[in-house]
Amino acid sequence: MSKEPQKLISNNKKAYFDYFIEDTYEAGICLHGTEVKSLRMGKCSIKESFIRIEKGEVYVYNMHISPYEKGNIFNKDPLRPKKLMLHRHEINKLTGQLATKGYTLVPLEVYFKGSLVKVKVGLARGKKLYDKRQDIAKKDQRREAEKDFKVKNLY
Secondary structure: OOOEEEEEEEEEEHHHHHHEEEEEEEEEEEEOOHHHHHHOOOOEEEEOOOHHHHHHOOEEEOOOEOOOOOOOOHHOOOOOEEEEEEHHHHHHHHHHHHEEEEEEEEEEEEEEEEEEEEEEEEEEEOOOOOHHHHHHHHHHHHHHHHHHHHHHHHH
């Protein structure tokens, strides 16, 4: 069983800063032809996007896919809601967790898996301000340690 190559299109660093990611799922996404061509050129943003479950179907909102410049009349609205494809048991599990525990769904990455476009969906719980401060402090400590290590190795 060979691993298919994955080409990252877009990732959501802000989601890791704003949320604790409890669980991740891989979902397919329903797109039109010009949107796929635009994604092949890397024109996608998921910074402000979010995911909702409506009537047993999963949709991603505010995912911006820039219009394909040679697509003219075939281009779709860049911010239209896009359907995500998950298995029924995964949707049922997510619906239960979202209803009881105060979680939310956020897109973490958009990537090609072979020739298919996939979205990595994270089941997330919001961070408080002090959690974010702790993350910033840890990042600063790591940066300082790397700087000290680099200075010691120069001499």
